[in-house]
Amino acid sequence: MRAAELFAAGQDNAAVARELRVSVRSAQRWRRSWQERGADGLRSRGAVSRPKLSHALFAVLEEELARGPGAHGWPDQTWTLARIKTLIGRRFHKTMTRSGIAQMLRRHGWSHQVPACRALRRNEDVVAGWVKDVWPHVE
Incomplete structure (x- = not known):
């Protein structure tokens, strides 16, 4: 407008x-x-095409995602777009691109999460000293 x-x-x-x-x-x-x-x-005339997953099917997908990757045979608890794509194929017999899945998830209020990876034997004093040497203005 x-x-x-x-x-x-x-x-x-x-x-x-x-x-x-x-x-x-x-x-x-x-x-x-x-x-x-x-x-x-x-004025917008709405979406060009119907979504691959209806609201009812997306609700089922959310339930499956809540069960976690382990319940679907993956060894860790990380959902990736590739895994969600595989889950959609197995559960609903539909194919979607990873970017299409990401857009669908964002439209439904999902956001990506990046896990914080920390070393098991991290020495905070050494890290703090390194940060101070590299970026002296950071406290």
Whole structure:
């Protein structure tokens, strides 16, 4: 809708593209829709395709993820996109790309977690001394 405001204000396609951080080609398509149908021509018409997993199937996936990787045969407790892809294939007989899985998880409020890996025999005094030598301004 911001594009409609910029078009109405007389901004050219390049300026609209810069302002909204899109390609000039997208701004051109938007301008054509705006000219033909007004601001309603710029409203979203929803997703282009249906999601691979419905809300009900995603709820089942969440239950499976909550059971943990060990319950599905993996030796450690780390969920990776590759493992989730395999789980979706086994459980729902559907194929998805890893990037598609990541986007789906983000849409449903999931975020990636990076485990903190620390040495078993870490000497905090040595680490603190090294940090102070390398970055003297850090306390």
